[in-house]
Amino acid sequence: MISKPDIESFFKALQxxxxxxxxxxxxxxxxxxxxxxxxxxxGGITRVIQDGEIFEKGGVNFSxxxxxxxxSIAQRLKLGQVPFSATGISLVLHPNNPFIPTVHANxxxxxxxxxxxxxxxxxxxxxxxxxxxDILHFHSVIKNACDLYDPAFYPTYKKWCDxxxxxxxxxxxxxxxxxxxxxLNTNRDKNFDFxxxxxxxFLDAYLPIIRKRKNLGFxxxxxxxxxxxxxxxxxxxxxxxxxxxxxxxxxxRIESILMSLPPVVNWPYNFKVEPGxxxxxxxxxxxxxxxx
Numbered sequence: 001m002i003s004k005p006d007i008e009s010f011f012k013a014l015q016x017x018x019x020x021x022x023x024x025x026x027x028x029x030x031x032x033x034x035x036x037x038x039x040x041x042x043g044g045i046t047r048v049i050q051d052g053e054i055f056e057k058g059g060v061n062f063s064x065x066x067x068x069x070x071x072s073i074a075q076r077l078k079l080g081q082v083p084f085s086a087t088g089i090s091l092v093l094h095p096n097n098p099f100i101p102t103v104h105a106n107x108x109x110x111x112x113x114x115x116x117x118x119x120x121x122x123x124x125x126x127x128x129x130x131x132x133x134d135i136l137h138f139h140s141v142i143k144n145a146c147d148l149y150d151p152a153f154y155p156t157y158k159k160w161c162d163x164x165x166x167x168x169x170x171x172x173x174x175x176x177x178x179x180x181x182x183x184l185n186t187n188r189d190k191n192f193d194f195x196x197x198x199x200x201x202f203l204d205a206y207l208p209i210i211r212k213r214k215n216l217g218f219x220x221x222x223x224x225x226x227x228x229x230x231x232x233x234x235x236x237x238x239x240x241x242x243x244x245x246x247x248x249x250x251x252x253r254i255e256s257i258l259m260s261l262p263p264v265v266n267w268p269y270n271f272k273v274e275p276g277x278x279x280x281x282x283x284x285x286x287x288x289x290x291x292x
Contacts, residue, residue: 002192004085007109008064010192011089012045014107014199015062018091019047021203022060025210028053031060039251040067042085046256050263054100054214058093059259063252069112070249082113088121089199090243092260093206098226099213101127101134101175102233103206104260106243107199109192119191120182122157123202124165125209126175126233128226129278130285134209135176139291141205142179142198149194154292157181162288167236172286174236225279227266234265 019031029052037043044063049055064087074081088108095102107121125138139158146153157179165174179198184191237244237260247257273279 002189004087004109004111007192008087010196010199011064011087011107011109012062015045015047015060015089018089018203019049019060021207022049022055022058022093025207026052026054029055034255036253036256038063038065038067038253040065042066042087044253044256046253046259048259052096054095054097054210056094056096057263058091059256060089060091061256061259062089063087063256065250065252067250072249073246079112079116084110084112086110090260091202094230094262095210097214097216098128098218098222099131099216100210101125101130102230102262105199105202107195109195116185117188118183118185119195120184121195121198122161122178122180123198123205124161124175124178124180125206127285128229128282129222130176130282131213134212135285135291137208138176138178138205141201143292145197145201146179146194148197149190153181153194154179159288165236167232167240169239170232170235172232172283173288174232176285176291177288224266225273227264228268228271229282230262230265231267234261237261 023030026049029049031047031049034046036046042065044061046059046061048059050057066085069079069081069084071081086108088106090106092104093102103125105123109119111117125135143154146157158177161177161180162173164180165177167174244257
């Protein structure tokens, strides 16, 4: 049976592979590396890229932490304040070019005393100027990875993603979705195989989009719209995101937890897009739909 050290090793290796590929793609900036310790036990590796040719800011984090479940999380999970351990990888990339989408992915494993365990994770795309071909490609790669294990995975986890990454106070999705899953605990070995497949699919899903859009020219209008829409990303992460809440409630490293936030963002008062403009098109994409 697969062990927690095996799972940790995969996540750590995936972090290295993704960072290496992204550095090559950027061609200018390199990831900085910080190794940190968690107060309850364990720690992690935070890797951040900034001021690159492609990436204005991005982070790829690995963590493996342990401790006692805080009362708020124990109540939410209907558990006592039992010992827990968690390991995983989490990434967010904020490109310079508004025609390249922001992307998020995370894959994690959680266990508590008494042999309770589960996997969770997913990935999703947040475009500012959406291209249907890019969205189709992203979802197709993910669906192919899911279908290798269960044809029900993609439709189930896509729906879960659409529902999870929904900004209730704005009545819109954060982006164009992907997949999201949690509490996957039917068979540890098979579930881990699926997580490995999905995690390894990330680069295939995202890098081709960068290559198609990185040379598209943009001006101040497009950049300002990107900064405005980044505000929605911040709102979701600080108000609704369970990973952010878990990190804060378990005494995680603040810089690593808030790594997901964009470096520059605007909240202009009562911002309105011009009807019929390229910016106005985005609203039609912020509603769940079937992409593949």
